[in-house]
Amino acid sequence: MENYLKLEVGNRGEILEVKWIENKTFEEIVEIGKKELEEYKEWLGDGCEEEFCGITIKEDVGIVEMEKDEDLSCGFYREDLVSELVGKDLNDKKNYELIEEVFQL
Numbered sequence: 001m002e003n004y005l006k007l008e009v010g011n012r013g014e015i016l017e018v019k020w021i022e023n024k025t026f027e028e029i030v031e032i033g034k035k036e037l038e039e040y041k042e043w044l045g046d047g048c049e050e051e052f053c054g055i056t057i058k059e060d061v062g063i064v065e066m067e068k069d070e071d072l073s074c075g076f077y078r079e080d081l082v083s084e085l086v087g088k089d090l091n092d093k094k095n096y097e098l099i100e101e102v103f104q105l
């Protein structure tokens with residue numbers, strides 16, 4: 001069981017959502033990502049273009065990344081990959097600069 005940072009980013013690099021998901025296995029994170037992507041595809045309906053909707057799973061690194069459409073992406077990153085963010089208030093907009101630096105947004 002590990003902690004993962006969820007980061008959702010819009011097309012201009014704006015942070016739409018950032019939060020910790022705690023005590024999950026990598027397999028659980030993959031399932032969360034797949035479910036979220038499927039729900040998004042259902043929400044888009046016929047507007048979902050397969051070329052822009054997809055998921056990349058990198059178990060050896062601890063990353064699950066999704067392209068929901070050409071303007072929206074989301075990723076789950078194992079805690080050790082984003083250690084600079086551990087203990088930071090992710091709801092504080094002042095820390096968004098640090099998030100942007102870590103992810104090179």
